[in-house]
Amino acid sequence: MNVLAVVDPRLVLDVLFASAIGFLLFSRVNEARTLWLLRGYLFLVALAWFVQRYANLPLTSKLVDALVLACSLSLAILWQGELRRLMELLGTGRLAVLLGNPQKEFRGSAGTVTQITEAAGRLSQQRRGALIVVDMGSDLRPEDFLNPGVAIGAQLSRELLLNLFAADTPLHDGAVLVRGNRIEAAGVILPLSRHSVSRYGTRHLAALGITERFDRCICIVVSEETGTLSLSNQGKLERPITSSRLEELLRELLSSAESRPPARRTVVSSSAESLS
């Protein structure tokens, strides 16, 4: 018997494409609750498709469709940030980031950690507010910020960082963007966290905002008010931390960014303050 005559090739393609999309979605989710929601939703979609295609049950089909619509609306509200991010990535043509395979791999060095830690330690002692974003392969672009600031394009150094955050200088407001061992920009205005966390001021909310949007980027915050050092990663803030703890975390995160497979996430620490 000719199998091709029995099985519709378009159906096979349809199932293959749908499975690929399902696989992609599942591979990008690593939170158990989100995974359950996604699984339940995809099950309903598959059920609606099956009932519509194979069962001649118009009323049941309508009911399942209505259920899928209601779930779609709920998920759109629940995941509005993620869906917005998905559309931003599609709109800016960053399919590689979407597929968990950023074009720009992170190239850091031991020097990067030392320079950042020393600068942050000094800024903390002097109670000078600072915000340092380290792009570890998120391929951050000017359109990802509220204001991309001023391009610097200089070798990363403790002295330059201290200069950029010196009081009453034009670029001390906002964040410095570091990529590899280079300072790319200063005076960058970051998007704020989508969660309104009343216990944090805008500097800390900006650190949370950028790291909850981008997996492969971290943000170091020095509080002007208290001199406290914090590290934000994946929308979680670990604070207060000492300079040596910051160095340890940076080494850990930066070396895993260089070696880990693209889509994997790194947990900062169990003591990190979570927003969720």
Ligand SMILES: Nc1ncnc2c1ncn2[C@@H]1O[C@H](COP(=O)(O)OP(=O)(O)OP(=O)(O)O)[C@@H](O)[C@H]1O
């Ligand atoms: N969206 C943003 N992107 C970059 N930097 C920002 C942003 N919002 C505020 N800042 C920086 O934070 C400063 C204001 O900090 P604010 O006191 O509101 O926050 P905070 O979290 O309480 O920080 P601190 O503990 O240093 O006072 C601004 O002067 C600016 O330099």
